Amino acid sequence: MSFRMFEEKDHAALYQQYRMTPPKEIKELILQYLDKKKGPPRELAVDLGCGTGQNTRLLSPHFQKVVGIDVSESQVEVAKxxxxxxxxxxxxxxxxxxxxPDASVDLLTAASAAHWFDAEPFLKEATRVLKPRGCMALFGYLDTYDLHYGSCGDRLNTIYEEMKKSMLPYSSGRVSVSNSKLQELYEAISFPDKDRIEVIPVKEEVTVNNIVGLLKTHSTFQAYHRADPQGAANLIESTMARFLKEMGVTSTETKLEIRLEYFCVLACKPQ
Ligand SMILES: C[S@@+](CC[C@H](N)C(=O)[O-])C[C@H]1O[C@@H](n2cnc3c(N)ncnc32)[C@H](O)[C@@H]1O
Structure with missing residues (x-):
């Protein structure tokens, strides 16, 4: 059974605008792993749960062909x-x-998506389509963002945590699978050659508008929005106002730093 939580056109539009492009550290880690384990040629990469294609596009210069796959038609339409x-x-x-076809894919990736997949059929299918020595890279980041702006970072983090807490009833159990850094999925991979890098710290400079937009893309916020559109709109508005007040600014284009903790599961199919 696939999760259908990313279907609406509005949700896809938010994805296109606000989802973060994976950092170069992750891309380099994955390409170096593939080169070490399998080597050339780099014919086909497949990005699963591609959303609006942020990670798919990053892979484009490095492969002859890249295909993005997503269960949501709306996400795919925006990506195109x-x-x-x-x-x-x-x-x-x-x-x-x-x-x-069997044994046709050099690299399978999933960016902030593998926690939504049904582990057993997904891993069976990954094993089928990967070439011998082909690799998979399943990565994401924790939803405990660490915000920094002058001396008010702690207070901004408290505002964010309060927002998350008020939406808790709408959170899917799959979010905790991501926050476990895909531990069970990693353990279920049958390839002996596998690795899980648990902490890849990444810093980005973003605007307040970007942060609030990113929060709007979260599946928990979207579930809340479906159940109570006005409550969700009020929550976003008050979170934005609280951020600006703490920072002592009025422009939503004011920049702050976000520190994210990425993780990455890497695995190589046996010869
Ligand atoms: C959190 S989004 C991540 C999107 C994108 N990779 C990114 O980094 O922004 C998860 C995506 O996985 C897709 N998805 C969920 N379950 C899926 C499945 N079983 N097969 C393919 N895609 C799936 C959703 O439709 C959604 O677009």
């Missing part, structure tokens, strides 16, 4: 509107049933 990537295509479909 980004021009300029001739070796890139998108398809709607589940990660548990992939439209590729």
């Amino acid at each position: 509107t980004v021009p300029g990537f001739t070796n890139l295509s998108y398809r709607a479909g589940p990660a548990e049933e992939l439209p590729f």
